[in-house]
Amino acid sequence: MMHVHSESKAATSEKKAAFESCRHTITIKDLTVKIGESVLLENVNATIHCGKTTAIIGPNGAGKSTLLSAIMGLIPYEGEIEFCQTTAHCVGVPNIGFVPQRIDFDRGMPITVLDYLCLSQQRRPLWLGVKKEVKEKSMRSLERVAADHLAKRALGKLSGGELQRVLLALSLMNDPNILLLDEPVSGVDMAGGELFCDLIEDLHKEKRFTLVLVSHDLSVVTSHADHVLCLNRTVQCEGKTVDVLTKETISDVFGLHVGLYGHKQCSDHHEEMS
Amino acid sequence: MAELINTICSGIGFFLPFEWASHDFMRRALLAIILIGPAAAAMGIHMINFRMSFFSDAISHSAFTGIALGILMSFNPLLTMVAFGLLVGLIIVRIRKRSKLSIDTIIGVAFSTSVALGIVIISARRGLTRNLHSFIYGDVLAVGEVEIVLMFFLSVAVFAFTFYMYNRLVMMAVNEEVAKTRGVNTSLYEYIFSILLTLVVCLSIRVVGILLVTALIIVPAAVGRTLSKNVGELFWFSVLTALVASISGLILSYYWDSATGATVVLVCAAFFFMAQFVKGLRKA
Known part of the structure; x- marks a missing residue:
């Protein structure tokens, strides 16, 4: 009962x-x-x-x-x-999560996909390292959009579709x-x-x-x-x-x-x- | 303050028992260049990311007009230089926000207007040119106590700024719209960045001169960009390049009896070409 x-x-x-x-x-x-x-x-x-x-x-x-x-x-x-x-x-x-149409950015910038996701999640500057939980959260978000294999890739080297998924992963970070x-x-x-x-x-x-x-x-x-x-x-x-x-x-x-x-x-x- | 600087300078003499470090002017120059070089590089990282390399040129050339104005009105030229530089910097940012012209067009207009104004002033009052000499080529060996104190506070401000806002600035540089949706107050950061950059340019003028200010800001960051694979490395490569180049440039200029600012920039440039070579090797 x-x-x-x-x-x-x-x-x-x-x-x-x-x-x-x-x-x-x-x-x-x-x-x-x-x-x-x-x-x-x-x-x-x-x-x-x-x-x-x-x-x-x-x-x-x-x-x-x-x-x-x-x-x-x-x-x-x-x-x-x-x-x-x-x-x-x-x-x-x-x-509110937002995935823009096509982002125009400097493709020569030395930034990895993982960097890009972590930037918005921690205040501590990335040159002092990434917090473990931030890294894990970012990886989970990338996994969710089938992009975890791209984590170490340079953001500028992604194809249109890959970039779109990374931007989706970013927009999902804050639920x-x-x-x-x-x-x-x-x-x-x-x-x-x-x-x-x-x-x-x-x-x-x-x-x-x-x-x-x-x-x-x-x-x-x-x-x-x-x-x-x-x-x-x-x-x-x-x-x-x-x-x-x-x-x-x-x-x-x-x-x-x-x-x-x-x-x-x-x-x-x-x-x-x- | 003066005592503190003297104590630090004698400390330098104690820890660096070399011939070049036995002169008081060299100790001060070392202090000045360690304070301003890495700070300039830290700002340079974002200046390249924002694709506004031209900005510091506009500010440094407007500084020339500011100095001319100061001498003309018998005001402290350091003060009028900073004030006029800030005015031009803020005008550039303001117009950029309101107009659809590209940033280099706006900077180009601001740049030439202020230089023209400076030349008009100077040509109307002959005899001013002599005073301007040390500003055009820079003279780190003649840096005074007031300037070292200012450089210290500016350096602290720049590194505090890069500590708290580095991530946000990089996010803005990748894409402003996305950064805004992530809650970054892009307008505020843009103004703070421009004000700090203007101050760095003005104080760097005493070290390397109007002609080479942009080099001091950009070249170490360009080395960082060439060698690094992520945004953490970008910071370290840029700042360390600036630090090493500043110190070794100063020492070389002592033995070569050459202009210090130019020698520092030349060492930075040597690092840049080495970095290109290293990158070529990595790719091969």
């Missing part, structure tokens, strides 16, 4: 934990971003649901990356961005509640893109973070996203992927005729829309 009771208690606390970990719905209200005279985003209203995958699509210069920067609080904006559903859940700022991916598979070869998609799928299933994905690639969007946000300076349309991604809305947003096609790369992991 006691046993059963404790089990049900465990089940409730598990449920509660799942609920707790999934408390970061992003609510965007009347968001406007201006840089000088130019308006990059105007009156954006949108909801990014917790634990789901939301794709942001739109033509070049639509303000997709700007929206991510605003969510991360890196640029000034007008309007509101809230990270919770009810006030009871509003505890602190969520951990993010929200993960933002900016064009995750552009500039990455087929195999690398597939591996990346698989990793994200697995991680998302395991951690249930709120996933936001900016992509040009409509096939990636159809196979991964639960929710789609079409952006062109303001929200053109928003809704479940199946409802939104019709020929009409796509040609409205992109201003041209685009056919939809099934995505081969990651279609194995296609999740049923709830």
Whole structure:
């Protein structure tokens, strides 16, 4: 009897934990971003649901990356961005992980992959050595993205796909509640893109973070996203992927005729829309 | 303070019973160069990482204008040099944040504007040039107590900065956007870095002169970059190169009777070419 009771208690606390970990719905209200005279985003209203995958699509210069920067609080904006559903859940700022599109850096810099991960985890300068626990944590994060064999490699010598995975490992270091991916598979070869998609799928299933994905690639969007946000300076349309991604809305947003096609790369992991 | 420096200098004489170390000016020069050389190299690491090698050139040339202004207004030239250098440095960082021009374009404009201003002042007041001589070529053998004290505090500040902020600065150098998402206040660090770099440039001018300041900052860091495989080694190779080159350059200049600053830079350059050679061997 006691046993059963404790089990049900465990089940409730598990449920509660799942609920707790999934408390970061992003609510965007009347968001406007201006840089000088130019308006990059105007009156954006949108909801990014917790634990789901939301794709942001739109033509070049639509303000997709700007929206991510605003969510991360890196640029000034007008309007509101809230990270919770009810006030009871509003505890602190969520951990936001970010994987940028393509980083431009000095590839001659003498820095290893492991160095790069450890830099953000310890205050003690790396020239006085790396703390054991920081090194272990970094290695675990690299293992998680199938990049542990790259630890001693120079950061500048990585391929596009490898670098993308290292950046993912970095963004996972602080256990993010929200993960933002900016064009995750552009500039990455087929195999690398597939591996990346698989990793994200697995991680998302395991951690249930709120996933936001900016992509040009409509096939990636159809196979991964639960929710789609079409952006062109303001929200053109928003809704479940199946409802939104019709020929009409796509040609409205992109201003041209685009056919939809099934995505081969990651279609194995296609999740049923709830 | 003066007593403390004298005590340290006689200590140097006691522990280094060599002919060159028997002169008071050599002991002071040694003290000055040990304080400023490694600090300059520590800043150089980040200056190369940020791809702003040109920055120190702009500051050192604006220092020339600052000195001219000081002499013109009969103010202490050291003071006007630092003030004018800081002004130019902050203007560069400010414009860089606001405009889309690349950093070398902005630096180029700031650089030529300040040099032009300096030349206008000097040409209008003939007779100023003589005073400028020691600033252009540097004169570590004439470094005074006040400067040694300033160098000491600056060196402490630079190493405290590199201790607390090294990791963050490297993260910023790899990618600023990623660093920001990891909670690095990039703007703040950029300003602190520029201010410290300006001070290092101004005090280094007394050692190596306006013409060679950039070399003192960059060349040891370039050696570090060539030899190291990770960011920990980068620091040690750069700072140790600077330390060894500073001391051996000073001693060589004594026996060759050559300009000290230039000799130090020449030794740094020799290390640089040796490093290239070593790297070539490693690859082969």
